[in-house]
Amino acid sequence: MRLVLVGPPGAGKGTQAQFIAEHVDVPKISTGDIFRANVSQGTPLGVLAKQFMDRGDLVPDDITIDMVRDRLQQPDARAGFLLDGFPRTVPQAQVLDDLLRETSYSKLDVVLELVVDDDEVIRRLSGRRTCRTCNRIWHVDFDPPQKDGICDVDGGDLYQRDDDQAETIANRLEVYAESTAPLVAYYASRGVLIGIDATGPVDDVTQRAIDALRPMQPNLAR
Ligand code: ADP
Numbered sequence: 001m002r003l004v005l006v007g008p009p010g011a012g013k014g015t016q017a018q019f020i021a022e023h024v025d026v027p028k029i030s031t032g033d034i035f036r037a038n039v040s041q042g043t044p045l046g047v048l049a050k051q052f053m054d055r056g057d058l059v060p061d062d063i064t065i066d067m068v069r070d071r072l073q074q075p076d077a078r079a080g081f082l083l084d085g086f087p088r089t090v091p092q093a094q095v096l097d098d099l100l101r102e103t104s105y106s107k108l109d110v111v112l113e114l115v116v117d118d119d120e121v122i123r124r125l126s127g128r129r130t131c132r133t134c135n136r137i138w139h140v141d142f143d144p145p146q147k148d149g150i151c152d153v154d155g156g157d158l159y160q161r162d163d164d165q166a167e168t169i170a171n172r173l174e175v176y177a178e179s180t181a182p183l184v185a186y187y188a189s190r191g192v193l194i195g196i197d198a199t200g201p202v203d204d205v206t207q208r209a210i211d212a213l214r215p216m217q218p219n220l221a222r
């Protein structure tokens, strides 16, 4: 299956991507994670991307598209993938369509839109913590680790993302409304969009997403 998750920052894309990718058995490809790995390794791509990420702006399309093209050409992504955080602009979506057509004569199966309002997004982003080693996402109130600041999965350090400060969050929401929200209409017009209520407990949201995918892959476990 070839899946995309869209939704505002903080909607729970990364959180759900972890679980949905496992259920569907495809690799999770998160452009935010790939950029952050490049930033922490100090690669030329990371140095370039950091200036945009720190402000809560999008990294320019050409840079992002080259990075995703390379990733999608790796063997594990040939048969399917779940994209978290890409596409984020209509030009990115158009290139993704072209890329799939050229490389595998295929198209996206489903775009899941995680629907949640701005107040909830702000609560989620303000308390988000991420594991430095495995990228597992936590929340200080809604999904706290057993030990403060330590990831339950691998004992890694939890950190607060630089772009989860109040001013940057406000800019990211504006950028979402202006540049990314138009994707909802783009994918609806292609008949692949499914809206998912992303409020309530994480497991409930995962279940709604899996239920929505079951018509395409009937053997999906509950
Ligand atoms: P995104 O990838 O869309 O930016 P994340 O998956 O990183 O969003 O989630 C943002 C924050 O919200 C994280 O701290 C996460 O633990 C928390 N979160 C995710 N889903 C839920 C949920 N259903 N209820 C409460 N908090 C959630």
Ligand code: AMP
Pocket (backbone or CB within 6 Å): 009, 031, 032, 033, 035, 052, 053, 054, 056, 057, 058, 059, 060, 064, 084, 085, 086, 087, 088, 089, 092, 163, 172
């Ligand atoms: P995320 O982890 O998805 O919240 O992404 C963090 C940041 O990485 C974003 O605010 C952007 O600066 C950058 N980024 C991630 N994905 C993209 C994308 N598809 N296009 C442009 N910038 C991106």
